[in-house]
Amino acid sequence: MWLPSYATPSERMMRILVVVFAILVMLFLIAPLFIIVPLSFSKDPFFTLPVREYSLRWYADLFGNPRWMEAMVNSGIAAVLTTIFATTLGTLAALGIARPDFPARRFVMALLISPMIVPIVIVAVGSYLFFGQFGLTNTRAGLVFAHTALATPFVVITVTATLSTYDTNLTRAANSLGASGLSAFFRVTLPNILPGVISGAIFAFATSFDEVVVALFLTAAEQRTLPVQMFSGIRDQINPTIMAAATMLLALSILLFAALTILTRKKAR
Amino acid sequence: MTASPDIERIRTFVAVRRAARPARRAAFSLALPLVAFLLIAFVAPILYLLVTAVDNPETKTVLPQTLTALESWDGASTPEEAVFAALAADLKIAQENSTAALVGKRLNYEISGMRSKVLAASRMVAGMDAGPYREAFLDQSDLWAAPETWAVIQRNGASLTPYYLLTAVDLKQSPTGGLERVQPDQAIFLTILGRTLLVAGMVTAFTLILGYPVAYVLTIAPKTIAAVMMLMVLLPLWTSLLVRTTAWVVLLQSDGVINSILMTLHLTAEKVQLIFTRVGTVTAMTHIQLPFTILPIYSVMRSIQPTQLRAARSLGAGPTSAFWRIYAPQTLPGVVAGCLMTFILSLGYYITPALVGGPQDQMVSNFISTYINRDLNWGLAAALGVVLLIVTLAIYGLFLRLVGADKIKLG
Known part of the structure; x- marks a missing residue:
């Protein structure tokens, strides 16, 4: 299988070993993610497999607890606002960078990507100290501000990637046919790069919704997000309600990932 | 008299640059909102952190x-x-x-x-x-x-004081103003930095050992199988870091899944301590970073022509020699990109060591957080941040030189 006809027996053996090894690594990648799902449906409050009896009690716990519900709503609001700001700013910047006359492209690109690179604790502590000067700690505005900075690199990367396959002559054609700059953008450019923009938006949403460390530093009880609630829970005493929350987050990730995969497949066609 | 050709050339160059100026300005003005936003919301807080590290009011x-x-x-x-x-x-x-x-x-x-x-x-x-x-x-x-x-x-x-920055690298000012090492019992910060680099290095090495064969199999597998494998690489990347860490907390617990498997298979008679250990931390971090190493290697491997290996073989190279002399060197750019990315990201880990590691596995990030929240020593927290930032940016600079920011792809 998958080998040229001139392969020696030892080469075939080697190939089989490599494939088996890769399968084991794949298992290592995937299995830990799904271990939490059966545990969240277990009736017992401890974490052993196989599950003896299934129940929805931890989900009832999760949805019946106002603290968890509030945390979910807070996360949702912060993520939606972050998505709107990051997508707008990131798409605009990508449009500029994709132009051939963009000055100091390498430097600007390095700056725009750096929120992905700088250790998250440095961003969190810096924001905590700096935003504190303006009363932005323990506010939703401060959290959205910091999350937007963290999310923009994803939008810049995805939109720049889409723009590299976009034919700028289309914009020129629209302009020569009398469309204004804005109208050409909304009616010609945007529909063409939409998959990239939406991918970026999905990434931005996921970045904010999953982010723990900055939220840990910048929020008080009222703005507490779902990941912060989970983190504090695990630190205290890990309980199966956290498994239910983790399973919900996993389901959301799979949903977003599926949306993205369908989107990029369409683009490839 | 006519101007020399050199001056003429410079004049043309300047004129062209000047003519292109409005276009450059227009292009930059599109990026300006984001650049300005990042300067306020991202760069300014980091600069403020740098100032806090030397502030002495x-x-x-x-x-x-x-x-x-x-x-x-x-x-x-x-x-x-x-x-x-x-x-x-x-x-x-x-x-x-x-x-x-x-x-x-x-x-x-x-x-x-x-x-x-x-x-x-x-x-x-x-x-x-x-x-x-x-x-x-x-x-x-x-x-x-x-x-x-x-x-x-x-x-x-x-x-302004150099005190915090010196402490962050286990130095202090002597009464005469020179520099000296702090007492051995207080010299903890270089150890922590060394530990952070060591853990990041181990995670990078493990992701490479585990990831390289996976990337290779991705290139030779039939299309549908490769597509399924790709989903399996990308899905963990999409899953929240906290969820993946939670999974490892559950797996590694004394009464957890791994211990019960080991006991059932009679591999150990007693429960093995896995959570709050270095082994647990490195395992969990390797799991989380694996996709970051695999993807760049895969994208380089995909561009290597399989006919080259065939040519090497037909010219008499054995399979091992053909792999090491023809194939492996060409995958190097991907290996460098993947490993540098994983190393950079591993340096800044906070959540996973905090939840899976023991006291001996806490990294620089964890100490920064402790100094802010528990000891209220902002200066030292900021100084440790500066040290971590310098190390990270140095490696990011290397990444930019060797790979380039425009090469970062998301799946």
């Missing part, structure tokens, strides 16, 4: 009269009454404004025991109407007689 604001009085001090003996009187005046004000603890805590970093002495002294002078103060202070503690104490107070009159 306590002594200057709480003991201004003392610092003035110390200007005429000889630096070698116990100061005269005038200095003690100035200190008493400062501490009386400090006692009223409750700022004595502030300066006490700051001086305590450099002279242990100073915090309680300053607090006791400020309570003492609050009850005194007039001097002489020198005797009273000297009765209270020998620390007030030591010239070193006054040297430290004097030195901290400066609004």
Whole structure:
């Protein structure tokens, strides 16, 4: 299988070993993610497999607890606002960078990507100290501000990637046919790069919704997000309600990932 | 006379640049909102952190009269009454404004025991109407007689201090102003930095060993199988880091899944301690970083022509030699990109060591958080941040040189 006809027996053996090894690594990648799902449906409050009896009690716990519900709503609001700001700013910047006359492209690109690179604790502590000067700690505005900075690199990367396959002559054609700059953008450019923009938006949403460390530093009880609630829970005493929350987050990730995969497949066609 | 061709060329160049200026400006103006936003919301907080690492306001604001009085001090003996009187005046004000603890805590970093002495002294002078103060202070503690104490107070009159940054690399200023190593029992920060680099290095090595064959199999597998495999690589990347860490907390627990499997298979008679260990931390981090290493390697491997290997073989190279001499060198750019990315990201880990690691596995990030939240020592937290940032940016610079920011792809 998958080998040229001139392969020696030892080469075939080697190939089989490599494939088996890769399968084991794949298992290592995937299995830990799904271990939490059966545990969240277990009736017992401890974490052993196989599950003896299934129940929805931890989900009832999760949805019946106002603290968890509030945390979910807070996360949702912060993520939606972050998505709107990051997508707008990131798409605009990508449009500029994709132009051939963009000055100091390498430097600007390095700056725009750096929120992905700088250790998250440095961003969190810096924001905590700096935003504190303006009363932005323990506010939703401060959290959205910091999350937007963290999310923009994803939008810049995805939109720049889409723009590299976009034919700028289309914009020129629209302009020569009398469309204004804005109208050409909304009616010609945007529909063409939409998959990239939406991918970026999905990434931005996921970045904010999953982010723990900055939220840990910048929020008080009222703005507490779902990941912060989970983190504090695990630190205290890990309980199966956290498994239910983790399973919900996993389901959301799979949903977003599926949306993205369908989107990029369409683009490839 | 006509201008020389060189000058003519320069003139043309300048004219072309000038003509292109409006276009450059238009292109940049599109990126301007994001650049400006990042400067405010991202760069400014980091710069503020850098300033916090050298900021030294306590002594200057709480003991201004003392610092003035110390200007005429000889630096070698116990100061005269005038200095003690100035200190008493400062501490009386400090006692009223409750700022004595502030300066006490700051001086305590450099002279242990100073915090309680300053607090006791400020309570003492609050009850005194007039001097002489020198005797009273000297009765209270020998620390007030030591010239070193006054040297430290004097030195901290400066609004900037190297103290936190030096501490973050296990150095301190000697009384004479030179640099020296701190006592071995206090020298913990280079160990922590070394540990952070070691863990990041181990994680990078493991992701490479595990990821390289996976990337290779991705390139040779039939299309549908490769697509399924790709989903399996990308899905963990999409899953929240906290969820993946939670999964490892559950797996590694003493009563957790891995231990119950080991016991069922009779591989161990007793429960193995996995959570709160280095093994657990590195395993979880390797799991989380694996996709970051695989993807760049895969994208380079995909572009290598399989016919090259065939050519090598037909020219007499054995399979091993063909792999190492023809295939592996060409995958190097991907290996460098993937490993540097994983190394950079591993340096900044916080959540996973905090939840899966033990006290001996805490990285620089965890100490930064502890100094902010528990010890309220912002200066030291900021200084550790500066050290971590410098190391990270140095490797990011290497990444930019060798790979380039525009090569970062998301799946």
